[in-house]
Amino acid sequence: MTLPPKVKTPTWLLNQQIKHNPLAYLDSIYKRYGDIVTVMFGSTPFVYVSNPLGIKQIFSNTKEITDSSIFFRDPTLTIGQQGILEIEGLVHKHRRPLLMKTYHGERMNASGLKICEITKKIINQQTIGKTFTAYDIVVKIILQIAIEIVIGLREGERYKKIKHLFTSLMKYEESFLYDLLVKELSFARLDLGRWSPQGYRNNLYKKILQFLYDEVQERRKQIDSSHTDMLCDLILACDETGKALSNEEIGDLLFLPIFASRDGAAHSLIWCLYWVHRLRDVRDQLLDELDGLGENPDPMNIVALPYLSAVCNESLRILSSPMFMLPRLVESPVEIMNYELIPGTVLIGNIYSTHQREDLYPEPKQFKPERFLERKFSHYEFLPFGGGARNCIAAPFAIFQMKLVLATILSNYKLELVNKQPEGHKRFDDQCHPRSGVKMVFHGRR
Known part of the structure; x- marks a missing residue:
């Protein structure tokens, strides 16, 4: 198994940061590790994906991911x-x-x-x-x-x-x-x-x-x-x-x-x-x-x-x-964004970080309704x-x-x-x- 980059923050501290300032922490995780990242909860890897291609692969591999x-x-x-x-x-x-x-x-x-x-x-x-x-x-x-x-x-x-x-x-x-x-x-x-x-x-x-x-x-x-x-x-x-x-x-x-x-x-x-x-x-x-x-x-x-x-x-x-x-469970070996994941891995689509991608939504922190008049987004982007x-x-x-x-x-x-x-x-x-x-x-x- 080749896991995506692992978040190095201790679990107890990660839970506190997610609780008290979740958006800032998710932004920092995306900036440091990219759009696919692993968080270990005990011995179980939780893989968070905010890349539209990766999200599409999660939806598509229904036999391997339940x-x-x-x-x-x-x-x-x-x-x-x-x-x-x-x-x-x-x-x-x-x-x-x-x-x-x-x-x-x-x-x-x-x-x-x-x-x-x-x-x-x-x-x-x-x-x-x-x-x-x-x-x-x-x-x-x-x-x-x-x-x-x-x-x-x-x-x-x-x-x-x-x-x-x-x-x-x-x-x-x-x-x-x-x-x-x-x-x-x-x-x-x-x-x-x-x-x-x-x-x-x-x-x-x-x-x-x-x-x-x-x-x-x-x-x-x-x-x-x-x-x-x-x-x-x-x-x-x-x-x-x-x-x-x-x-x-x-x-x-x-x-x-x-x-x-x-x-x-x-x-x-x-x-x-x-x-x-x-x-x-x-x-x-x-x-x-x-x-x-x-x-x-x-x-x-x-x-x-x-x-x-x-x-x-x-x-x-x-x-x-x-x-x-909602979380998905890997039931049999599957490849997501060039990473080989084994059974027991938990996959979670990170909606917030997907919606904050600058390549999809320029100036993502700004409230700009016109972006939805200028472009149609796919089900994996919005x-x-x-x-x-x-x-x-x-x-x-x-x-x-x-x-x-x-x-x-x-x-x-x-x-x-x-x-x-x-x-x-x-x-x-x-x-x-x-x-x-x-x-x-x-x-x-x-």
Whole structure:
């Protein structure tokens, strides 16, 4: 085996640098070692690739390189292990299209007006002249959209309950206490009951999954094939053997599409709001394009706007969410960028560093939407949602939603950034979100 250059930083120090200043550290790694590099975790080599050719080779060698679910299972949880990330092989291949149905084609298009209505309803609740944290508002919008599209719940007690449970879990996992104890201290990862840090988290997971299981059971009694939510699709679907999916299987499959609203969609949209309100020229050009559609434009005309698309793509590029593709495992000898890798090697596509390549994106630290109007990038050069069999199932919907929420806010309301200094970032898992949550002032309607 001939491994790519090895990072010489001790593992403990590398973990600290990645945690506290991930982007600067990734930039320094790329500058020193190049676009394929090895990090040793114990005796296991993790090879990070940010070269488009290398990423293409990872996607192409599907027999030698697999997307094993062993990387996605949470050992601290004993429930919810039949989700789309935990299953693999033929089961994964069969279940994936069942989930994707809701996020594509006519189903997605039909949700356009609903997305705009939810956005307006929540923004209208803001007080003129008052400062608010944009992250909190965007999470509300995205979570409500997700619950309606995935479960089909509208306003009411059950809607309020599931929203409260998901919000509680999101806030807890982003809290200082969870970050300090559970992520840093191994003994804190033990479930010692609901009053222990890990026990409290597990209890929230159990409540959410039990809610989903009960909702599936209740919906089976009154199933209506005309419904367009993911829950109904899964109840009516059959597994790879022709049998109906169990309540537990459906509940586990529903969890990630809702929870991911925080991870990908909200973080990406917050950064987009930040850049558009920080750069006046970008905002003015975007408003000119939006205003050209007239009052109450059709959502499908909005998402087709070229400059809006370029702004959203540039936001996803400059600070990709997530920073890395899901890990792949080398199962049999394979050559990647002239390096012979043996079974047991872990391969990870480095999305952030790929998006920062100067040969692809000149002046990569600058927010320049026009680059997406001047050139079309391949799936190996621009990959904000990963790629291959494990890419984000909701990627088309995430972009669709991002455009409509951003366009609705800009077209109808006047917002202003509170902090004139550049926004800092902090790491959450393999993503970076704004350190302050982006503080803004609401100045009313346009």
